[in-house]
Amino acid sequence: MPTSNPRQVPPQTVHVPLAERSYDISIGTGNLAQVGKWITSLRSVTHAVLISDTNVAAHYEKPVHQALEAEGIRVTSLVVPAGEPSKSVATAQKLWEAALEDRVDRKSIVVALGGGVIGDLAGFIAATMTRGLDFFQIPTTLLAQVDSSVGGKVGINLPAAKNIVGCFWQPKGVLIDTAVLETLPRREYLSGLAEVVKYGVILDEPFFDYLEANVQPLLDREPAALQKIIARSCELKAQVVAEDERETTGLRAILNYGHTYCHALETVAGYGEFLHGEAVSVGMLCASRLGEKLGVFHAPSTQRQHALLSALSLPVDTPQLDEAAILAAMQRDKKVEHGKLRFIVPLKIGKVELMADIDSEVAMSAWREGHSA
Structure with a gap:
């Protein structure tokens, strides 16, 4: 289990205000050791279903289990x-059956220990087992810490569409230990930085400026820089989720900046070929070029995104994939309405907008122009 870093910074709490579904995100360094006390401070627990994956379990399953x-x-x-x-x-079926075999009941809780895949999967198990169990998020990747562990979206994939089966099921709490990122492979860590850049583009230009000015501390995983970007990302997402928890007003859709292209890329390339954040990086630049084509965004701002993503060692070029398959995958995106493509398009760094009825050829030209020379 990670121990406190000598460069440790004071812990922070980010509140997600959702009336009776409100919860706190506890962010610190070395705080994973307190997971048992943290959970029991939030509710009485006698049985926990702890779900992790083979990578995470090797590092953290035993100490969390013991705690x-x-x-x-x-x-x-x-x-x-x-x-x-x-x-x-x-x-999902295997997990349902295993939990049932070990006497899960309505007072059991689910603890998601892992990255975005585990958070989505374990949250879906929690939402559906006995028509709903309380669950707690312990995200162990940067991407999960800044994005997928916050906001209550849980679900699974079908072969033809990512995240198409799921629901909204808020956690009772999220515990983030920046020290667990020490064991995260470099590629996984860099993938998470793409979602951090996304928050700057969609909501906070000063935050984008901070990222541009702190590339090296971020690449070095400095604790102070990590806590800053994680806390700010969580604050920004919490603001959006509080205003549009279930995507009824359209505001929450801004969190999907770049994701229409991203999910199509993940689907057509095959799940796992690109890490989610890598696909987000490519997708954001496609959406940025789309904004240029629609006359609402300027090329220098696209270049700023390109430069920052490149400096963070993230992919910026669209791969050579079957364009008909990419378009077909985009047409299955959750933002499609009445068969019409809709995209989150930037207006300036710090502000984006959901735009409807986008011509498919224009959308694909923004993809095509991302091929490397």
Whole structure:
């Protein structure tokens, strides 16, 4: 289990205000050791279903398991193969059956210990088992810490569409330990930085400026820089979720900047070929070029995004994939309405807008222009 870093910074709490579904995000360094006390401070627990994957379990399953047992909690530990393919109907069924076999009941809780895949999958298990169990998020990747663990979106994939089966199910709490990022492979860590850049583009130009000025501390995983970007990303997402929890007003859709292209890329390339953040990086630049084509965004701002993403060692070029398949995948995107493509398009750094009825050829030209020379 990670220990406190000598460069530790004071812990922070970010509140997600959702009336009776409100919860706190506890952000610190070395605080994973307190997970048992943290959960029992939030509610009475006798049984926890701890869900992780093969990569995360090797580092953190045993200490988290022991920390929960130390608080008198019976633990059912379930480990799935690492990677996007585990967000499937087949894996969900195995987890349902395993939890049932170990006497899950309506007072049990689910603890998601892992990255975005585990958060989505375990949250879906929590939302559906006995028509709803409380669950807690312990995100162990940067991407999950800044994005997928916050906001209550849970679900699984079908072969033809990512995240198409799911629901909104808010956690009871999120515990973020920046020290766990020390064991995160470099590629996974960099992938998470794409979602951080996204928050700057959609909501906060000064935050985007901060990222541009702090590339090296971010690449070096300096604790102060990590806590800053994680806390600010969580604050920004919490603001959006509080105003549009279930995507009824359209505001929450701005969190999907770049994701229409991103999800199409992930689907056509095959789940796992691109990490989610890598696909987000490519997708944001496609959406940025789309904004230029629609006359609402300027090329220098696209170049700023390109330069920052490149400096953070993220992919910026669209791969050579079947364009008909990419378009077909975009047409299955959750933002499509009445068969019409809709995209989150930037107006300036710090402000984006949902635009409807985008011509498919214009959308594909923004994709095509991203091919490397």
